[in-house]
Amino acid sequence: MDGITIALSKGRIFEETLPLLAAAGIVPLENPESSRKLILPTSRSDARVVVVRATDAPTYVRYGAADIGVAGRDVLIENGGEGLYQPLDLKIARCRMMVAVPAGFDYEHAVRQGARLKVATKYINIAREHFAAKGVHVDLIKLYGSMELAPLAGLADAIVDLVSTGGTLKANDLVAIEHIVDISARLIVNQAALKLKREKLAPIMEAIAGAVEP
Numbered sequence: 001m002d003g004i005t006i007a008l009s010k011g012r013i014f015e016e017t018l019p020l021l022a023a024a025g026i027v028p029l030e031n032p033e034s035s036r037k038l039i040l041p042t043s044r045s046d047a048r049v050v051v052v053r054a055t056d057a058p059t060y061v062r063y064g065a066a067d068i069g070v071a072g073r074d075v076l077i078e079n080g081g082e083g084l085y086q087p088l089d090l091k092i093a094r095c096r097m098m099v100a101v102p103a104g105f106d107y108e109h110a111v112r113q114g115a116r117l118k119v120a121t122k123y124i125n126i127a128r129e130h131f132a133a134k135g136v137h138v139d140l141i142k143l144y145g146s147m148e149l150a151p152l153a154g155l156a157d158a159i160v161d162l163v164s165t166g167g168t169l170k171a172n173d174l175v176a177i178e179h180i181v182d183i184s185a186r187l188i189v190n191q192a193a194l195k196l197k198r199e200k201l202a203p204i205m206e207a208i209a210g211a212v213e214p
């Protein structure tokens with residue numbers, strides 16, 4: 001495609017990217033929450049949005065199926081951002097990667113005892129690195145969602161997950177005990193497109209950069 005293809009996931013990334021794209025004169029003509037279309041035309045005939053799973057955005061951009069996209073830093077750290085140009089922190093979809101345990105679980109004590117903790121998470125690589133750096137022995141259990149359930153159901157002692165308001169932890173009697181890393185979404189750009197489509201991409205990237213909160 002001659003025009004620009006933008007990879008976005010539904011939900012918070014889509015919602016929070018809208019004002020940034022609008023600054024570049026790009027307004028999707030359909031809402032992915034109500035439409036089943038996966039390719040959305042926009043107010044610009046030379047730009048379209050492809051609707052992807054949050055974890056798939058880097059893949060679409062890496063292979064050039066999309067020229068640019070938006071991905072959470074959690075996804076980029078966990079799966080690697082190789083082959084992607086990441087020029088801009090968009091400061092949207094902000095949250096914190098945390099370790100959480102059931103209220104009342106004595107994590108420090110368990111660690112001092114040298115216990116092997118069972119930790120459930122979608123973020124196996126981030127968790128492995130975090131606990132290795134602290135010298136805490138863990139067995140990691142891979143989950144694909146609803147990490148908060150794991151300690152309640154007896155699957156794990158702790159979880160590594162994203163926290164924004166803290167409401168989900170609270171509602172499930174969990175407490176965050178360690179901060180791993182601050183997360184926000186980044187603009188990701190295909191490296192070949194950056195050269196070959198520079199004339200179109202550069203002004204879009206500039207407009208987005210200008211609309212990012214200071």
Ligand code: PRT
Nearest residue numbers: 011012054072073074093094095162163164165166167168
């Ligand atoms: O939901 P789905 O399985 O389709 O995919 P996804 O979870 O990968 O996508 P989505 O749209 O939920 O998240 C996209 C990106 O938003 C993530 O990759 C993060 O970079 C970012 N983000 C920001 C968050 C949150 N805040 C967040 N709070 N992603 C997930 N959450 C979840 C968290 O996992 C926990 O279950 O929200 C819950 C906690 O929220 P609070 O407000 O109760 O603390």
Ligand code: MG
Nearest residue numbers: 011054145146
């Ligand atoms: Mg989600």
